[in-house]
Amino acid sequence: MQTLIWNNLTETEQQQYLARPAQVVGESIKAAVNEIKANVIANGDKALFELAEKFDKVKLESLVVSEQQIQQAQSRISPELKQAIQNAKANIEAFHKxxxxxxxxxxxxxxxxxxxxxRPINAVGLYIPGGSARFSLPC
Incomplete structure (x- = not known):
C-alpha cells in the first residue's frame, strides 16, 4: 500500500490523487439498477434477502446487525483502523453539523x-458503492 503525506504533495499532485476516472453508465447498467429498485419497492425486505444471496453469495437470517456481530467485527480490526474510523466520523459529523x-x-x-x-429519520438503508473513489486517511 502506498502511503501519501498529503501536506508534502503539490496542489497538482493532490488533485491527481483525488481525481476519479470517468465512468460511463450504459443503458444495461441503468436497466439493471432500475430493476433492482423496482424489486425492492415492490417486495421490500424479501427482495433484500434475495439480492444479498444473489450478489453477495450470503444467505442472511436478518437485516439487523446484532450487538454480538458488531463486537466480533470490532475485534478483528486494528487500533489504528479504529482510530482512523473515529477521525473520519468526527470529520463527517462536524461537516454535516x-x-x-x-x-x-x-x-x-x-x-x-x-x-x-x-426532523431526523428513525431508520434508513443505504447502499454505498466503493466504485473508483479514493479515500485518504489523515496521517
Whole structure:
C-alpha cells in the first residue's frame, strides 16, 4: 500500500490523487439498477434477502446487525483502523453539523405562518458503492 503525506504533495499532485476516472453508465447498467429498485419497492425486505444471496453469495437470517456481530467485527480490526474510523466520523459529523438548517418560523402576513422544520429519520438503508473513489486517511 502506498502511503501519501498529503501536506508534502503539490496542489497538482493532490488533485491527481483525488481525481476519479470517468465512468460511463450504459443503458444495461441503468436497466439493471432500475430493476433492482423496482424489486425492492415492490417486495421490500424479501427482495433484500434475495439480492444479498444473489450478489453477495450470503444467505442472511436478518437485516439487523446484532450487538454480538458488531463486537466480533470490532475485534478483528486494528487500533489504528479504529482510530482512523473515529477521525473520519468526527470529520463527517462536524461537516454535516455545519450544514444543518435552522428552523424558520415567520409570519409572512397577519395570520399566515410559514415554518421550516428539520426532523431526523428513525431508520434508513443505504447502499454505498466503493466504485473508483479514493479515500485518504489523515496521517
Amino acid at each position: 455545519a450544514q444543518q438548517n435552522q428552523e424558520v418560523d415567520i409570519e409572512t402576513q397577519p395570520g399566515v405562518c410559514c415554518q421550516v422544520i428539520t
